Amino acid sequence: MAINDIQVAISDDFFSAFARIPQKQQTKVQHFLTKFQQDPTASGINYEKLHQCRDPRIRSVRIDQTYRGIVLQPKSGNVYMLLWVDHHDRAYEWAKNRICDINPQLGAVQIYRVTEKEAPQTPEEKKDSAMFSGLRDKDLLRLGLPEKLLGEVRNLETQQDLKDFKESCPEHVYEALVWLSQGESYEDVLSIISEQGIQEKEVVDTEDFTSALDHPVSRHKFYIAATEKALLDMLHAPLENWRTFLHPSQRRLVEKSWSGAVRVLGGAGTGKTVVAMHRAKWLAENMKRESKDRILFTTFTRNLAADIQANLEKIMEAEDFARIEVVNLDKWVVDFLLEQGHGFTVDYGEKSKELWQQALEILPPELNFSMGFLREEWEEVIQPFEISDLVSYVRTERRGRGIALGRQEREGLWPVFERYMALMDQEKIREPADMMRDARFYLEKDNNFVFRHIIVDEAQDMGMQAFRLLRAMVAEGPDDLFIVGDAHQRIYSVHGALSQCGIRIVGRSTKLRINYRTTEETRRWAMSLMKDVFVDDLDEGEDLEDGYISLIHGTEPHLLAAENLDDECDAIEAHLKMINTNDGALNACCVVLRTHRLLQLYSSELEKRGLVLYPLLPSRPDDRNEPGVRIGTMHRVKGLEFDHMLICGMNEDAMPLMSHAMKSEDPEIRKKAEMRDRALLFMAVTRAKKSVFLSGNGKISPWLNESRA
Numbered sequence: 001m002a003i004n005d006i007q008v009a010i011s012d013d014f015f016s017a018f019a020r021i022p023q024k025q026q027t028k029v030q031h032f033l034t035k036f037q038q039d040p041t042a043s044g045i046n047y048e049k050l051h052q053c054r055d056p057r058i059r060s061v062r063i064d065q066t067y068r069g070i071v072l073q074p075k076s077g078n079v080y081m082l083l084w085v086d087h088h089d090r091a092y093e094w095a096k097n098r099i100c101d102i103n104p105q106l107g108a109v110q111i112y113r114v115t116e117k118e119a120p121q122t123p124e125e126k127k128d129s130a131m132f133s134g135l136r137d138k139d140l141l142r143l144g145l146p147e148k149l150l151g152e153v154r155n156l157e158t159q160q161d162l163k164d165f166k167e168s169c170p171e172h173v174y175e176a177l178v179w180l181s182q183g184e185s186y187e188d189v190l191s192i193i194s195e196q197g198i199q200e201k202e203v204v205d206t207e208d209f210t211s212a213l214d215h216p217v218s219r220h221k222f223y224i225a226a227t228e229k230a231l232l233d234m235l236h237a238p239l240e241n242w243r244t245f246l247h248p249s250q251r252r253l254v255e256k257s258w259s260g261a262v263r264v265l266g267g268a269g270t271g272k273t274v275v276a277m278h279r280a281k282w283l284a285e286n287m288k289r290e291s292k293d294r295i296l297f298t299t300f301t302r303n304l305a306a307d308i309q310a311n312l313e314k315i316m317e318a319e320d321f322a323r324i325e326v327v328n329l330d331k332w333v334v335d336f337l338l339e340q341g342h343g344f345t346v347d348y349g350e351k352s353k354e355l356w357q358q359a360l361e362i363l364p365p366e367l368n369f370s371m372g373f374l375r376e377e378w379e380e381v382i383q384p385f386e387i388s389d390l391v392s393y394v395r396t397e398r399r400g401r402g403i404a405l406g407r408q409e410r411e412g413l414w415p416v417f418e419r420y421m422a423l424m425d426q427e428k429i430r431e432p433a434d435m436m437r438d439a440r441f442y443l444e445k446d447n448n449f450v451f452r453h454i455i456v457d458e459a460q461d462m463g464m465q466a467f468r469l470l471r472a473m474v475a476e477g478p479d480d481l482f483i484v485g486d487a488h489q490r491i492y493s494v495h496g497a498l499s500q501c502g503i504r505i506v507g508r509s510t511k512l513r514i515n516y517r518t519t520e521e522t523r524r525w526a527m528s529l530m531k532d533v534f535v536d537d538l539d540e541g542e543d544l545e546d547g548y549i550s551l552i553h554g555t556e557p558h559l560l561a562a563e564n565l566d567d568e569c570d571a572i573e574a575h576l577k578m579i580n581t582n583d584g585a586l587n588a589c590c591v592v593l594r595t596h597r598l599l600q601l602y603s604s605e606l607e608k609r610g611l612v613l614y615p616l617l618p619s620r621p622d623d624r625n626e627p628g629v630r631i632g633t634m635h636r637v638k639g640l641e642f643d644h645m646l647i648c649g650m651n652e653d654a655m656p657l658m659s660h661a662m663k664s665e666d667p668e669i670r671k672k673a674e675m676r677d678r679a680l681l682f683m684a685v686t687r688a689k690k691s692v693f694l695s696g697n698g699k700i701s702p703w704l705n706e707s708r709a
């Protein structure tokens with residue numbers, strides 16, 4: 001808010017237009033905005049009425065001789081809205097058919113475009129072939145459709161018509177139309193949007209822009225700078241809309257006090273990380289200044305934690321940011337245990353294989369179980385349920401195991417597990433899950449709640465020990481835990497249901513549904529991979545795939561089955577060259593392979609063809625200023641995004657990978673291993689913003705075949 005209670009609201013379109021004008025004019029716009037924000041009524045600001053403009057409130061303002069800003073000046077009140085900036089002619093053209101008003105049903109500010117000649121608006125006139133012929137005018141208006149667009153909506157017949165209409169339509173109405181066009185019922189769409197705080201109001205003052213700007217839909221569109229500095233920072237920041245323009249469904253989750261732990265599900269690219277970051281910011285900003293409480297923002301992977309830390313620092317004041325610790329959970333545990341004098345080091349599998357071999361020496365010969373089976377029993381039963389003696393082992397239900405074990409077999413197996421534990425003690429090492437358990441014991445012993453709030457990203461990859469530890473790190477109460485995740489992308493851990501770990505989310509569970517990253521074509525292809533499989537909801541229920549949409553469109557994923565490796569690599573090279581010609585920037589392309597062996601093979605093949613490659617390494621962040629096609633294993637791209645994804649080497653033995661788990665005697669373990677690879681492919685595909693290319697050679701992956709059928 002500037003002086004004299006004058007409000008200057010700036011639309012997201014204005015920022016996009018600003019980013020496109022030359023630097024010289026950008027500087028002039030900044031000078032103009034500083035003046036404008038101080039006093040939009042100053043005599044130096046020349047408001048000019050546009051004669052051909054459909055909206056009588058729209059004016060142009062002079063930036064310099066050739067550039068103009070487009071402003072809305074309501075008849076009454078102290079609100080000024082900046083809508084666009086451009087070269088004189090283009091600015092006038094933009095403004096000509098634009099209308100900015102308050103929707104009489106919802107009370108939100110909307111910007112939309114009417115056609116030169118509005119379609120005839122005979123009430124209830126409907127074509128049978130029209131997409132929304134089943135709905136009455138009043139139903140459409142209830143969704144917030146501006147009355148002036150009713151005729152156009154009545155004329156929409158195909159998906160393409162709907163796509164073309166996107167530019168004219170307010171975004172939240174377009175979302176509702178897309179849901180309807182995908183077969184969601186009108187009632188379901190109403191309930192999705194009312195969940196976002198978008199509801200019909202009984203009384204709306206269509207001249208009260210001050211109140212209307214507070215509506216969640218308006219806040220998704222307009223930015224009100226609190227200070228001059230905030231405005232200038234906003235102009236200087238690269239244009240990343242998520243920093244400011246949260247979708248109503250996202251804002252609702254961020255700015256709310258919850259009575260306990262919250263779970264947020266959402267498909268790939270629906271902004272879970274964005275929401276989690278804004279949640280941390282909101283919590284920090286709403287703490288009492290003198291409070292010593294701390295917030296933990298934790299993730300599964302180290303790289304993501306580093307990214308989030310850098311992003312939070314950009315969007316927060318230093319004083320608030322200082323209250324937040326951003327760290328991946330493994331690292332927090334290691335540091336915490338070190339402080340406690342725990343004396344064990346974490347082993348990520350380097351030493352444990354040898355210890356298993358030693359432990360296996362005492363397995364009675366009549367029990368013919370492989371090392372793989374024993375390790376699975378350890379990871380799926382002993383470790384998560386913290387079994388520490390034979391009596392408990394014999395009594396355990398062994399959920400999720402496909403091979404039954406009788407009492408005698410368990411009695412025979414138990415000494416092997418005991419020996420493995422003793423060897424670990426002797427070597428002073430612990431597996432990551434055991435480190436988590438030990439950390440929890442320390443916390444529980446001292447009743448030590450280290451944090452006031454905890455935010456968890458990538459929760460699908462946290463196992464039971466992680467959830468139990470998180471529960472012990474924060475006292476149960478309002479806003480204690482905020483957990484976001486998507487089990488479609490579980491590529492590491494054994495599933496730990498929240499409720500089994502003491503985390504109660506009943507009545508505080510919600511879903512993000514709009515995909516901001518991938519195209520609708522990619523989203524659907526990825527979803528088809530999960531068509532007939534059970535995907536959990538991080539708890540004991542199922543995450544149904546209904547109700548997700550993407551508002552961006554592109555090409556269908558390109559699938560290629562080559563005769564041999566040479567042909568496949570030639571096709572990859574040709575595809576990359578085509579992208580380079582059409583879209584530039586090879587550094588926004590990423591090639592991924594299932595294994596390190598395949599990564600080496602394809603890297604050398606592609607280099608032979610003269611392509612410059614930039615390997616993705618765990619030790620360094622991806623620096624997009626460096627040239628080269630990005631290349632890495634599929635696991636390496638978790639949490640990242642690229643314009644174009646190329647998923648190569650999709651052969652029968654690579655996807656799903658014929659790993660130990662896939663060869664397990666236990667059908668449940670095979671099923672889980674296959675599911676992990678499906679999730680891995682799902683995750684890799686959904687890293688793409690613009691296009692996806694999938695290729696294999698010889699006998700190709702059944703997943704490429706299935707989707708080609």
Ligand SMILES: Nc1ncnc2c1ncn2[C@@H]1O[C@H](COP(=O)(O)OP(=O)(O)OP(=O)(O)O)[C@@H](O)[C@H]1O
Nearest residue numbers: 241242245246247268269270271272273274516517
């Ligand atoms: N409100 C928003 N406005 C604009 N862009 C957004 C918004 N929310 C999210 N995005 C963008 O969408 C993309 C995906 O966001 P994010 O990484 O938070 O999603 P996610 O659900 O965590 O994804 P995944 O689970 O696939 O890793 C990012 O490019 C982000 O900047």
